[in-house]
Amino acid sequence: MSGLFVTDAQIAEARKLASEITDPIFELIARNTTISVERTVLRWFGVDGVGNLGAPLVNLMCDRLKEAGVLNKGAAYWYGRALRMGATSPLDAVERLTAAPLETLKPLAPAEEAKLRDEVRAEARAAVDELKARVAHRNELKTKFPMAAAPHKYVIVATGNIFDDVDQARAAAQAGADVIAVIRSTAQSLLDYVPQGATTEGYGGTYATQENFRVMREALDDESRKLGRYVELTNYSSGLCMSEIAFMAAWERLDMLLNDAMYGILFRDINMRRTFIDQYFSRRICALAGLIINTGEDNYITTADAFDAAHTVIASQFINECFAKRAGLADWQLGIGHSYELDPHKPDTLLLELSQAMLVRRCFPDAPLKYMPPTKHKETDIFFSHAYDVMADLVAVWTNQGIQLLGMMTEAMHTPLLGDRYVALKAASYIHRAARGIDQEFTVREDGKIADRARFVFGKALDLLRECHGDGMVAAIGRGRFGDVKRAETGGKGLDGVVEKASDYFNPFLELMEGK
Amino acid sequence: MTREKQLIRAYGDRRDDGIIQISFTLPVAASEKAKEAAQLYCKKLGLTDVKVAAAERAADQYTFFVVYARSPVIIDYNEIDTPEIVIKKLGFYELNEFIEQKIGRKVVVFGACTGTDTHTVGIDAILNMKGFAGDYGLERYPWFEAFNLGSQVPNAELIRRAIEKKADAILVSQVVTQRDVHKENSRHFIEEAKAAGIVGKMTLLLGGPRVDHKLALELGFDAGFGPGTKPSDVANFVAHQVMQRLGKEEKGTHFEGEPT
Numbered sequence: 065m066s067g068l069f070v071t072d073a074q075i076a077e078a079r080k081l082a083s084e085i086t087d088p089i090f091e092l093i094a095r096n097t098t099i100s101v102e103r104t105v106l107r108w109f110g111v112d113g114v115g116n117l118g119a120p121l122v123n124l125m126c127d128r129l130k131e132a133g134v135l136n137k138g139a140a141y142w143y144g145r146a147l148r149m150g151a152t153s154p155l156d157a158v159e160r161l162t163a164a165p166l167e168t169l170k171p172l173a174p175a176e177e178a179k180l181r182d183e184v185r186a187e188a189r190a191a192v193d194e195l196k197a198r199v200a201h202r203n204e205l206k207t208k209f210p211m212a213a214a215p216h217k218y219v220i221v222a223t224g225n226i227f228d229d230v231d232q233a234r235a236a237a238q239a240g241a242d243v244i245a246v247i248r249s250t251a252q253s254l255l256d257y258v259p260q261g262a263t264t265e266g267y268g269g270t271y272a273t274q275e276n277f278r279v280m281r282e283a284l285d286d287e288s289r290k291l292g293r294y295v296e297l298t299n300y301s302s303g304l305c306m307s308e309i310a311f312m313a314a315w316e317r318l319d320m321l322l323n324d325a326m327y328g329i330l331f332r333d334i335n336m337r338r339t340f341i342d343q344y345f346s347r348r349i350c351a352l353a354g355l356i357i358n359t360g361e362d363n364y365i366t367t368a369d370a371f372d373a374a375h376t377v378i379a380s381q382f383i384n385e386c387f388a389k390r391a392g393l394a395d396w397q398l399g400i401g402h403s404y405e406l407d408p409h410k411p412d413t414l415l416l417e418l419s420q421a422m423l424v425r426r427c428f429p430d431a432p433l434k435y436m437p438p439t440k441h442k443e444t445d446i447f448f449s450h451a452y453d454v455m456a457d458l459v460a461v462w463t464n465q466g467i468q469l470l471g472m473m474t475e476a477m478h479t480p481l482l483g484d485r486y487v488a489l490k491a492a493s494y495i496h497r498a499a500r501g502i503d504q505e506f507t508v509r510e511d512g513k514i515a516d517r518a519r520f521v522f523g524k525a526l527d528l529l530r531e532c533h534g535d536g537m538v539a540a541i542g543r544g545r546f547g548d549v550k551r552a553e554t555g556g557k558g559l560d561g562v563v564e565k566a567s568d569y570f571n572p573f574l575e576l577m578e579g580k
Numbered sequence: 581m582t583r584e585k586q587l588i589r590a591y592g593d594r595r596d597d598g599i600i601q602i603s604f605t606l607p608v609a610a611s612e613k614a615k616e617a618a619q620l621y622c623k624k625l626g627l628t629d630v631k632v633a634a635a636e637r638a639a640d641q642y643t644f645f646v647v648y649a650r651s652p653v654i655i656d657y658n659e660i661d662t663p664e665i666v667i668k669k670l671g672f673y674e675l676n677e678f679i680e681q682k683i684g685r686k687v688v689v690f691g692a693c694t695g696t697d698t699h700t701v702g703i704d705a706i707l708n709m710k711g712f713a714g715d716y717g718l719e720r721y722p723w724f725e726a727f728n729l730g731s732q733v734p735n736a737e738l739i740r741r742a743i744e745k746k747a748d749a750i751l752v753s754q755v756v757t758q759r760d761v762h763k764e765n766s767r768h769f770i771e772e773a774k775a776a777g778i779v780g781k782m783t784l785l786l787g788g789p790r791v792d793h794k795l796a797l798e799l800g801f802d803a804g805f806g807p808g809t810k811p812s813d814v815a816n817f818v819a820h821q822v823m824q825r826l827g828k829e830e831k832g833t834h835f836e837g838e839p840t
Contacts, residue, residue, distance in 0.1 A: 224758060235639030250756050251696040251732060267696065268756040332698070333730070366701060369710045409714055440701060441713065444789075444807045476701075476789055476807065479758070483605040486638035548708075549730075 069518040082382035099561035102139035132166035138570040144184040188572035215468035216242035224266035253303025277316035310346035314353035324360035325387040335559040347391030362403035362436035364547035370405035375524035395430035403436030404456035421463040432466020457495035610637035667835030679723035691751035692729035695765035699755035749783035770800035793839035
């Protein structure tokens with residue numbers, strides 16, 4: 065059994081601090097919207113496709129609304145106005161709106177305004193129901209073809225070409241993978257639009273597009289039926305189009321999304337306000353669609369040192385959990401992230417990694433957790449690298465991780481070859497099979513190295529949470545408390561896409577998801 | 581002058597047995613025929629005594645092989661040119677002392693992953709305090725002033741910032757190599773560096789898992805650092821470059837640990 069290490073009261077204190085830390089952020093979220101949230105709204109109404117120069121229609125429309133200074137009423141409102149102008153389709157609505165003199169358009173009579181909102185609300189309700197039906201279809205497949213036991217083995221494909229990715233994903237599923245992640249093309253997170261259609265060119269990965277999602281999910285549905293075992297699909301809801309990606313993923317029946325409340329701020333230098341607002345709407349969608357999120361705390365210890373910064377992982381996990389819960393996500397949807405990243409040249413690393421993983425398990429007993437493999441200290445001796453990964457496999461099964469991204473022996477060399485993935489899956493299956501239940505056999509002594517380290521790390525995490533509580537999240541991020549990365553509130557990319565809501569702001573999807 | 585030859589072959593279990601181990605995947609279903617295909621494949625590579633140690637079903641239509649075989653290849657070790665080592669690589673404390681005494685000011689270094697590359701693992705390993713595999717990063721050296729600008733930095737921006745601080749060296753890290761994007765971006769960096777007039781004045785270094793010294797020189801850099809590079813290798817190299825630019829050390833002086 066994992067040790068207790070800390071008292072329930074201490075854990076409750078951490079949760080309370082995290083909740084109070086995020087209070088002011090939720091005020092910010094309630095007051096503002098972003099251009100990407102509004103694009104998501106339009107997508108949900110069925111606005112799809114691209115204009116003459118290849119720009120997505122939702123971008124054309126929201127850019128026009130923003131330029132006219134009226135985006136603060138909400139894209140849904142303007143969509144409704146277009147319908148009342150006689151628009152017969154979402155495309156027609158976009159054309160009418162981009163041509164309309166929005167700056168001078170007068171409000172309708174109050175009764176007409178109310179009617180417009182009722183009509184748009186009804187359409188939103190139908191769109192939500194359609195999404196729910198798609199999700200129900202996914203859940204049926206999952207019930208019919210149950211997944212293998214956790215830890216679910218998660219592997220990455222990254223060819224740049226969605227059709228090659230399909231071949232690799234099928235092969236990985238056949239070799240025992242439970243979750244397939246399609247890595248995104250480098251720097252897609254900084255694009256302020258989502259590319260359209262199936263793509264065959266990418267750098268370091270494959271573009272996340274709705275069509276690519278559909279193509280891959282269809283292939284995995286087919287593979288799941290053949291294997292009699294459901295294979296999950298995940299992608300990345302991060303960057304400037306966080307909520308649009310969440311919607312597309314939900315619609316195309318993905319199962320999981322990388323989705324972190326602070327990752328974009330710290331690691332992609334995306335503006336803080338933009339990220340906080342976008343993550344909320346994206347997480348609302350994940351909650352509705354039963355998507356499991358994966359948070360990104362593992363990244364902290366690729367920039368900062370895993371030994372020195374272990375407490376920042378724990379503190380951030382409490383904050384991420386709080387953001388998630390307040391967006392309606394349930395425990396089973398929280399793939400809280402952490403990783404096996406201690407320098408293997410140091411002594412006691414297996415004990416210390418066990419300590420950290422057990423502490424995370426202790427703090428989040430009902431969350432699936434997402435365990436990441438070593439990357440930072442990977443060298444190019446593949447034989448050592450393989451042994452190193454196997455230790456992470458052991459810790460994963462020992463601490464009941466729900467999701468385990470498998471390490472690749474060629475990490476630090478190239479994107480995984482098909483054979484690399486096979487070798488990793490074979491070894492992880494062996495370790496999981498061999499050691500499942502080990503936590504029930506061994507009790508961790510409360511006066512040993514593992515427990516001491518866990519108490520020490522938790523104590524420092526509480527200190528950091530207290531600091532964030534005292535000075536605010538923004539100041540703590542400004543001081544580089546997370547991942548050694550410093551960011552300012554008005555710095556980074558995408559701040560110009562943040563819009564303060566008007567008093568009559570209208571977003572029927574948000575109303576429905578918030579249950580108002 | 582004729583040099584004596586030193587002929588060598590791969591060493592498996594005894595001298596000159598030529599035994600090597602390789603693994604690869606063929607896009608066919610696992611079967612006896614697939615195993616034969618692996619045999620044939622290895623024979624066509626010029627290998628003999630091919631032993632297919634493992635032929636595993638990696639997926640329905642893919643078989644993964646581990647092979648041991650003999651390679652007939654013989655090379656003359658003495659044919660390989662390596663620079664003569666004249667200066668010993670200095671450790672953390674020695675190098676700081678060296679800079680303090682011989683250069684007398686801090687050595688300024690800028691680094692970033694430029695272009696679209698978001699992977700800061702390499703540049704962080706070299707520059708961050710912590711360093712890599714127990715070898716301190718340049719930020720830790722009191723006689724280095726290191727600026728790590730992170731990822732996705734435009735080449736021009738990195739150069740501009742380096743000029744502002746009168747940097748001695750710029751480190752460009754390139755991790756993503758798909759479709760040779762690293763080469764394209766590195767060429768672009770050198771063009772920008774030429775336009776800014778810093779080539780030959782600042783030391784320009786390229787690093788990354790698929791970078792080697794030869795490639796870096798071809799692209800126009802002063803040196804390239806590949807996988808396994810320790811921060812102290814870069815620190816030593818930069819310190820010697822500064823010495824040479826100051827005329828305090830003969831140009832082309834070789835030292836232990838320099839990129840080759």
